[in-house]
Amino acid sequence: MVEKRVAVGKALISRRNFVVGLTFALPVALRSATDMASAFADVTATAPPPSNFMAISRLLTGHPEIADDLGPLAWSALVRRDKGFAAAFTRLADAIGSEKLTELAQYPQSRIAQDPALKATAVDIVSAWYLGVVGQVTPYTEGADFITYTGALMWRPTYDVTVIPSYSRAGPGFWGEKPASLATD
Incomplete structure (x- = not known):
């Protein structure tokens, strides 16, 4: 043949x-x-957050400058990872209202910090904002849900002296601003 x-x-x-x-x-x-x-698929918001989600996020993190447009992404990621998160968030919001918490400094002395379930929900929210992801980042699996990289609060304490790691010579997010001129950029 x-x-x-x-x-x-x-x-x-x-x-x-x-x-x-x-x-x-x-x-x-x-x-x-x-x-x-x-x-x-993970980078799109699938559910609108409750109206008080951003206010509670800002209270728990102590960062009033968290961008509103990231709220739906964070909420969707938290709800996707934990089917009971919406109910847990409602309990946390009710507890914050009954404790009359208005600033982060009041949190450690509140009953919320003493209740393991409420504290876990608060930690989940704070972790999402500080890390910029929800879930564990593991190779070859579905991994974590991405919220933001440059907007993660973990960069804020050293923002003035630390360059956010990036493979771009101009730094992360350089494409967000219009160049000054073609000759210089």
């Missing part, structure tokens, strides 16, 4: 080797496409 060869670029390979190669390449390509789809 004469083996027919197929021209691929400048190389000639047998049809059999071409089909075998395609057989192995197709699952890899499909797996990569699935991974990319799931990675991009």
